[in-house]
Amino acid sequence: MSGAPVIELDSVSTVFGKTCVHRDLNLRVEAGQIVGLLGGSGSGKTTLLREMLGLLRPTSGQVRLFGSDLNSGDVAEQRAIRRRLGMLFQHGALFSALSVFDNIAFPLRELRCLDEDWIRRLVHLKLAMVELEPAHGDLMPAELSGGMVKRVALARALSLEPELLLLDEPTAGLDPDRSQNFVDLVGSLQQALGLTVVMVTHDLSTLAGLATHVAVLADQHIIAFGPKHEVMTVDHPFVTGFFGADRRKLL
Amino acid sequence: MNEPPRLQIESGKIVLSGAWTLAAMLPELTALRTQLAECRAGATAWDLSRLSRIDSAAAVLLWRTWGGTWPAHLDVAPLHREVLSRVAELPDEIPAAAVQRFQLVEYFGRLTLRALANLQGMVALFGQLILDLSYLARHPSDLPRKELFANIYKAGAQALPVTALVGFLIGITISYLSALQLKGFGADIFIVNILGISIIRELGPVLVAVLVAGRSGSAMTAQIGVMRVTEEIDALSTIGVSRSIRVVLPKIVGLTIAMPLVVLWTSAVALLGGMVAAMLQLDLSLIYFIENLPRAVPVSNLYIGLGKGFVFGFVIALVACHFGLKVKPNTESLSANTTRAVVTAITSVILVDAIFAIFTRHIGVPGL
Ligand SMILES: Nc1ncnc2c1ncn2[C@@H]1O[C@H](COP(=O)(O)OP(=O)(O)OP(=O)(O)O)[C@@H](O)[C@H]1O
Ligand SMILES: [Mg+2]
Numbered sequence: 001m002s003g004a005p006v007i008e009l010d011s012v013s014t015v016f017g018k019t020c021v022h023r024d025l026n027l028r029v030e031a032g033q034i035v036g037l038l039g040g041s042g043s044g045k046t047t048l049l050r051e052m053l054g055l056l057r058p059t060s061g062q063v064r065l066f067g068s069d070l071n072s073g074d075v076a077e078q079r080a081i082r083r084r085l086g087m088l089f090q091h092g093a094l095f096s097a098l099s100v101f102d103n104i105a106f107p108l109r110e111l112r113c114l115d116e117d118w119i120r121r122l123v124h125l126k127l128a129m130v131e132l133e134p135a136h137g138d139l140m141p142a143e144l145s146g147g148m149v150k151r152v153a154l155a156r157a158l159s160l161e162p163e164l165l166l167l168d169e170p171t172a173g174l175d176p177d178r179s180q181n182f183v184d185l186v187g188s189l190q191q192a193l194g195l196t197v198v199m200v201t202h203d204l205s206t207l208a209g210l211a212t213h214v215a216v217l218a219d220q221h222i223i224a225f226g227p228k229h230e231v232m233t234v235d236h237p238f239v240t241g242f243f244g245a246d247r248r249k250l251l
Numbered sequence: 252m253n254e255p256p257r258l259q260i261e262s263g264k265i266v267l268s269g270a271w272t273l274a275a276m277l278p279e280l281t282a283l284r285t286q287l288a289e290c291r292a293g294a295t296a297w298d299l300s301r302l303s304r305i306d307s308a309a310a311v312l313l314w315r316t317w318g319g320t321w322p323a324h325l326d327v328a329p330l331h332r333e334v335l336s337r338v339a340e341l342p343d344e345i346p347a348a349a350v351q352r353f354q355l356v357e358y359f360g361r362l363t364l365r366a367l368a369n370l371q372g373m374v375a376l377f378g379q380l381i382l383d384l385s386y387l388a389r390h391p392s393d394l395p396r397k398e399l400f401a402n403i404y405k406a407g408a409q410a411l412p413v414t415a416l417v418g419f420l421i422g423i424t425i426s427y428l429s430a431l432q433l434k435g436f437g438a439d440i441f442i443v444n445i446l447g448i449s450i451i452r453e454l455g456p457v458l459v460a461v462l463v464a465g466r467s468g469s470a471m472t473a474q475i476g477v478m479r480v481t482e483e484i485d486a487l488s489t490i491g492v493s494r495s496i497r498v499v500l501p502k503i504v505g506l507t508i509a510m511p512l513v514v515l516w517t518s519a520v521a522l523l524g525g526m527v528a529a530m531l532q533l534d535l536s537l538i539y540f541i542e543n544l545p546r547a548v549p550v551s552n553l554y555i556g557l558g559k560g561f562v563f564g565f566v567i568a569l570v571a572c573h574f575g576l577k578v579k580p581n582t583e584s585l586s587a588n589t590t591r592a593v594v595t596a597i598t599s600v601i602l603v604d605a606i607f608a609i610f611t612r613h614i615g616v617p618g619l
Pocket of ligand 2: 045046047090168
């Protein structure tokens with residue numbers, strides 16, 4: 001693998017008004033890792049993902065993606081970097097005015113060098129990947145169920161074949177069967193493409209099935225980061241509470 | 252790991268190497284496509300074993316190059332074959348979405364039907380409003396006081412500065428233009444009649460209606476519309492709060508109350524502007540103007556003006572709420588309905604104004 005880590009957070013602090021969400025937070029994600037980001041509700045996981053995407057500027061500290069700083073550098077370079085990542089937002093963030101098909105096709109069309117037939121095949125491929133029927137392509141986002149919104153959002157995140165995938169609670173709202181399929185899908189994509197994945201999840205089976213590494217966000221910073229089995233044995237109230245009795249089962 | 256995608260021909264075989272991914276292909280996409288198109292002719296043997304990566308975009312490209320069938324000889328790692336076979340499983344002919352043809356008759360038909368549906372919706376909303384009002388008359392404690400006052404404040408009090416500014420300028424303009432004409436006839440003192448009648452009876456209410464339709468009407472549609480998009484309206488009714496009493500009624504009643512007051516204010520400021528201009532242009536003193544105003548303009552004109560304000564306020568709010576409730580949960584529909592609300596509100600105001608003009612044509616016109 002080439003040298004620079006895919007994501008590098010360097011003493012990041014985030015303050016909203018008077019509440020401090022992150023204080024002096026460090027994280028290094030190397031290429032090919034699937035990192036599960038754990039943390040209590042409201043601990044700042046979504047905020048951290050937004051900072052990785054460059055949607056939010058940390059109050060202090062640096063965020064580097066693929067070795068370059070998202071908050072500096074020229075526009076063309078930033079766009080090139082953004083094309084290399086896909087994001088699944090916690091609430092889908094589908095374009096409500098576009099149909100499912102157009103939502104998934106949107107990033108592809110923005111490249112302006114693929115023809116319609118190519119785009120159509122790719123969109124149907126993505127739909128099949130997330131187990132949606134081709135007929136679902138004509139629906140509008142408001143006509144989807146919660147789990148379908150998640151799957152369409154995932155399909156859109158995957159449409160540019162990103163090297164880095166950021167997932168905010170990808171399996172929340174999916175039935176166990178579907179979330180298992182999701183685990184298989186991301187797993188096989190990771191093998192075929194060498195993806196790097198950072199996912200926020202509260203679902204133990206997703207975490208067990210997919211993650212190679214686990215990062216735990218508590219007390220405003222990453223209290224533990226490392227391979228799954230190592231983190232599970234960390235002695236911290238959140239970690240013991242989270243894995244609880246299942247700790248052994250997961251190992 | 253990240254070598255660019257390459258294509259060579261070695262002893263009759265087409266050999267692909269490097270990373271065939273969308274990101275890697277993009278810089279040299281046209282070159283790659285022409286290369287592939289050239290190969291397509293005779294080649295039946297493909298060696299993909301030296302690929303480092305292949306993603307579905309590249310897989311689709313290859314599959315199309317192969318004309319939708321597996322080539323006779325194919326060397327490929329099992330992991331990569333999986334990617335290709337996913338593409339192979341897709342149906343060959345994927346129908347494009349049907350494009351709607353434009354037809355004039357159909358277009359006008361739809362337009363008419365939509366207008367009728369809107370009319371029906373507004374009548375229904377009006378009926379609902381009357382039901383709600385009669386309910387509130389029996390249960391006065393359920394009156395949404397806070398929302399009502401908030402609406403009067405937003406649509407009325409907060410509109411005062413902008414309506415004053417516009418009214419003042421219009422007053423000056425009309426007075427100045429009329430003064431030029433009147434001077435020619437030596438009929439200077441008729442400026443009082445002209446300004447008084449036109450502003451109090453006609454311009455004040457219509458001016459305010461246009462401003463308020465743009466200001467408060469669009470805000471009402473957008474607010475109700477966003478509440479629909481974010482399902483807040485549904486949340487309200489699950490809590491047992493009637494959306495028409497809590498959301499629609501305060502808006503309509505609030506604007507209906509506030510409008511006549513804003514009209515009064517705007518007409519006054521416009522007259523002031525007219526007076527100032529008359530003073531500068533015709534040396535007509537302010538005192539003279541004010542003393543002669545009641546004589547030149549019968550008071551029924553004021554009532555007509557205020558009555559117009561009342562009705563215009565009601566119409567604007569009704570139209571705005573109707574279109575707000577029609578918003579479908581997507582941003583496109585939100586913007587379309589907001590536009591429609593403003594356009595329809597202004598058009599209906601002008602229409603109602605014309606009706607007013609017809610029915611009040613004998614009232615308040617001073618005999619010369
Ligand atoms: N734009 C903002 N302005 C002010 N405070 C914010 C903002 N965004 C997030 N916060 C606060 O930051 C904290 C972290 O929010 P965040 O959405 O990152 O939580 P989370 O870890 O994703 O939680 P969950 O698991 O419930 O999704 C919360 O206390 C939230 O109130
Ligand atoms: Mg979150």
